[in-house]
Amino acid sequence: MGDTEAGGSATGSPTVDEPAAGSRRFSVDLRSAWLILVSCLAVSIVVAAMAALNTALPDIAIATGADSGQMTWIIDGYTLALAACLLPAGAIGDRFGRRGILILGLVLFAVASLVAIWVNGPTELIATRCLAGVAAALIMPATLSLITSGVPPSQRPVAISIWAAIVGAGAIAGFFVTGLLLEFFTWRSVFITFAASAAGMTLLCLTIGTSKDRDPDRFDFAGSATSVLGITGIVFGLLEAPHRGWADPLILVGLIGGVLLLAAFCLIELKQSHKLLDVRLFANRAFAAGSLSVGLQFFASFGAFFLCLQMLQLVFGYSPLKSAAALTPMVAGVVLFGLLGNWLAVRLHSLRFVLAGGILIAGIGVLLLGIVDMDKNYWTFAWVLAICASGIGIATAPSTTAIMSNTPTDNLGVGSAVNDTAREIGAAIGIALAGSVMAAGYSHRIGPTAQLAHDQLAAAGQQRIAAGDTLGGQAMLAQADQAADTIGRSLAEATAVAERLAGQAAPLAARIREGAEQAFLTPMGQACIILGIVLIVGAAFLLWLAPNRVTPIDSEAATGGSAGADGPAGGSDPEARDDVSDRAVVPGTE
Known part of the structure; x- marks a missing residue:
């Protein structure tokens, strides 16, 4: 199909006065x-x-x-x-x-x-x-x-x-x-x-x-540069804010700097x-x-x-x-x-x-x-x-x-x-x-569930140490700290912890899953x-x-x-x- 320059009948702006407008309004050739x-x-x-x-x-x-x-x-x-x-x-x-x-x-x-x-x-x-x-x-x-x-x-x-x-x-x-x-x-x-x-x-x-x-x-070029940098700053700030926090200096620089650059873009485009x-x-x-x-x-x-x-x-x-x-x-x-x-x-x-x-x-x-x-x-x-x-x-x-x-x-x-x-x-x-x-x-809500997992795993580790399994007990104590930290990050990671514990501690795994789901759904x-x-x-x-x-x-x-x-x-x-x-x-x- 041949190329067309903007401005012809196929490229002009919308109009409603064409004869076909009424009868072919929603038909397509x-x-x-x-x-x-x-x-x-x-x-x-x-x-x-x-x-x-x-x-x-x-x-x-x-x-x-x-x-x-x-x-x-x-x-x-x-x-x-x-x-x-x-x-x-x-x-x-x-x-x-x-x-x-x-x-x-x-x-x-x-x-x-x-x-x-x-x-x-x-x-x-x-x-x-x-x-x-x-x-x-x-x-x-x-x-x-x-x-x-x-x-x-x-x-x-x-x-x-x-x-x-x-x-x-x-x-x-x-x-x-x-x-x-x-x-x-x-x-x-x-x-x-x-x-x-x-x-x-x-x-x-x-x-x-x-x-x-x-x-x-x-x-x-001036408008392009300021628009690219301004939108980059704003989008970067918006996307990173949930992870870094809205008060993070980098987020504030991105958002405020982006807004200022877009204001400069508007001034450039007006002049x-x-x-x-x-x-x-x-x-x-x-x-x-x-x-x-x-x-x-x-x-x-x-x-x-x-x-x-x-x-x-x-x-x-x-x-x-x-x-x-x-x-x-x-x-x-x-x-x-x-x-x-x-x-x-x-x-x-x-x-x-x-x-x-x-x-x-x-x-x-x-x-x-x-x-x-x-x-x-x-x-x-x-x-x-x-x-x-x-x-x-x-x-x-x-x-x-x-x-x-x-x-x-x-x-x-x-x-x-x-x-x-x-x-x-x-x-x-x-x-x-x-x-x-x-x-x-x-x-805010996952704390009690993470603490429960830590306490039960730590108690199991102490029991192993008391029973003479020092290495196994110390590994369990380390696992307790790691599990609590992981559960506190997100529902996905809490679910992964529950799946790993399902075989050896099924009741605890069920409580972790339930607590994490409630901390997510609210x-x-x-x-x-x-x-x-x-x-x-x-x-x-x-x-x-x-x-x-x-x-x-x-x-x-x-x-x-x-x-x-x-x-x-x-x-x-x-x-x-x-x-x-x-x-x-x-x-x-x-």
Whole structure:
């Protein structure tokens, strides 16, 4: 399929005046369907890789000798690199061609995955994950901007709905595929699968068209540097806070320094003509509401994943594969309601109520995860999870549509990067908040159980010494100290201690398991309640922030009437700016 420059009929901004808008609003032609399929397959690799290694971490730790901190960064190195590089990666795609950058990202992703197969130490593995994160940053915004620029306006609602649904469910697909692979192969099979998938996607991407900025300005190096460093500081601080503590000097430097650097980024973008991101786009209420909604969706989903996967594997006793299958209601809810989200916005003629309503339903679902007593009953867990997933699904596609439809056509890669950066930062905040509440609550409650294990093992050691088995008794005393320390770290390690003691001290093992589960479940419930309250408050804010009217904004207006205009959607006239800011764009609504 031939390449197309942004600005043609396939790449122009959304409009509703086309004759086909009414009759073909939710139909897709063959060429567009192929573009959507290829783009969604590519982005699914990126999203699956965000979560897939969680289930393989125990095997990876044993094989590489990774400690708990290194295990964390095997996961977080990918997330940090992805979030930090999204904005400049989106701008590079706009400048040099989105398909070419997508292919480059897939090649780098395949290389990083292949290298990971042969590493022996945790440091080298973390480095490969960071490289994969950089590659993912090239892939993710390119997929959405290719869809937005390459699909006719009348077909964009269904295209964006499909893309958003795939992104929303991709993490769970990653859990499922990893669990399935680990049933039969080693942890290296996960990276082999990633490499093979990326290689296959590279070939498929040669069959789609491309688009780019018609008249690019000079690349914004100052904005790129400050955005990368600022987002790195904030995401690093959020991800490390549950482990180091919020008062740790390194965490404070990362968070405060990151905020200051992003403030400097905003000042740079306001003053110079060649912008990485026109920050005045956030004055557009649809763009701002869409960005906030996307962040809240991943805040909810990844915070819930962090808690629910531990509960399923360590309390319910599920295997990695069974745990992934148990999250099926999340996949079904996000995919089904993700496809309905734009349709609801069209039928109700209100972005405001769809975004706020979706986040409110998700908040109620997460709140119920903390309130309802699961009692190891899967079906109770499933229906609560389905409520959460339906809310996230409803808000998913309209949020992305609001962002992309209010982004100038020549900067679709940057608009997509804003969408994706909101997702990554939302996920990081959700994990950090849930992790901090869990860590503090577990440490506060596990003391008596750890002390019980220490006292009983120490007493058994003293009895051996008194019976003349000095070496055996001293070993038991050492085991008592080690067991108490291990039990106090996490439910996973307490469960491991209980399993080791099950043969020689079954009653003690049962009490350790019971005490550790209770020390976990109480703060888990508290964390879910806090996450749910944040979402409900966010829904109320969206009800105020999001525009109600669903009307199109013309491409020329979005760029101020000229390719080099400084203004965001609506141009530089303050009165025009106020008028435009109360309108959202959902293509094909009139």
